Amino acid sequence: MTGAPTEVLGREEFRSRLESLSARYWDDHPFHRALHEGALRKEDLQLWAANRWYYQRMLPRKDAAILSNCPDREVRRQWISRVTHHDGQPGQEGGMDRWLRLAEATGLDEETVRSERLLLPGVRFAVDAYVEFARCRPWQEAVASGLTEMFAPGLMRRRVLAMREHYPWLDGGALDYFLTRIEVTGPEGAATLDLVLTHCRDRGSQDAAVAALAFKCEVLNAMLDAIDHAARRPAVTS
Numbered sequence: 001m002t003g004a005p006t007e008v009l010g011r012e013e014f015r016s017r018l019e020s021l022s023a024r025y026w027d028d029h030p031f032h033r034a035l036h037e038g039a040l041r042k043e044d045l046q047l048w049a050a051n052r053w054y055y056q057r058m059l060p061r062k063d064a065a066i067l068s069n070c071p072d073r074e075v076r077r078q079w080i081s082r083v084t085h086h087d088g089q090p091g092q093e094g095g096m097d098r099w100l101r102l103a104e105a106t107g108l109d110e111e112t113v114r115s116e117r118l119l120l121p122g123v124r125f126a127v128d129a130y131v132e133f134a135r136c137r138p139w140q141e142a143v144a145s146g147l148t149e150m151f152a153p154g155l156m157r158r159r160v161l162a163m164r165e166h167y168p169w170l171d172g173g174a175l176d177y178f179l180t181r182i183e184v185t186g187p188e189g190a191a192t193l194d195l196v197l198t199h200c201r202d203r204g205s206q207d208a209a210v211a212a213l214a215f216k217c218e219v220l221n222a223m224l225d226a227i228d229h230a231a232r233r234p235a236v237t238s
């Protein structure tokens, strides 16, 4: 017999296929390595912060797209906190504000970040592809694409330690974005995994979930490729 396998994966096998994609995560990307080794110049940090701003800004819209595609009330009740985490509740600060604080600590002013003058085309294309994926694909796949969060807590912890050590000129509130995310990302990643394991019930949707997570790893790496390329560009001498 030929064709794709159709046997449904057991929960543990499905989980381990998803987790095996940690090998394609962006933790070990050369730009992250340089960031964590203290090898970045101030202007590289600025470029990184200004470009990741676009990711941060689009995350709640990505999550709102998932909500709009999801017919399951219980899932929507659970998912909506991702929108409010980044946007903030009325009158309160959200993740986007904390990211702006980090960007300002690198020496950028808020207007420069918000104007997106420093936004690289490669980062825009990658982030837009992620949001478009959430708009167009079944909600289970879009949720699965967010599973990179399973891999994020350790990376964020390492980053906070490394940034304190190597970039001590960043002021006190600069790392609040990551300190807040570290608390949230672990439980969110576990809840997302449970949703995917529960709601992808046939082999087709299980394979699609694995492919969605691989796609998301590509989105993240494409962002850093673009930033790394721009940051390391040698100065023009003539």
Ligand SMILES: O=C(O)c1cc(C(=O)O)c2c(n1)C(=O)C(=O)c1cc(C(=O)O)[nH]c1-2
Residues within 6 Å of the ligand: 059, 145, 146, 147, 148, 149, 151, 152, 155, 156, 181, 220
């Ligand atoms: O700093 C990081 O390395 C990192 C990675 C990721 C990720 O793995 O997608 C997210 C975040 N941070 C993050 O702060 C965040 O809010 C977030 C949301 C999502 C998502 O796909 O919905 N990923 C991530």
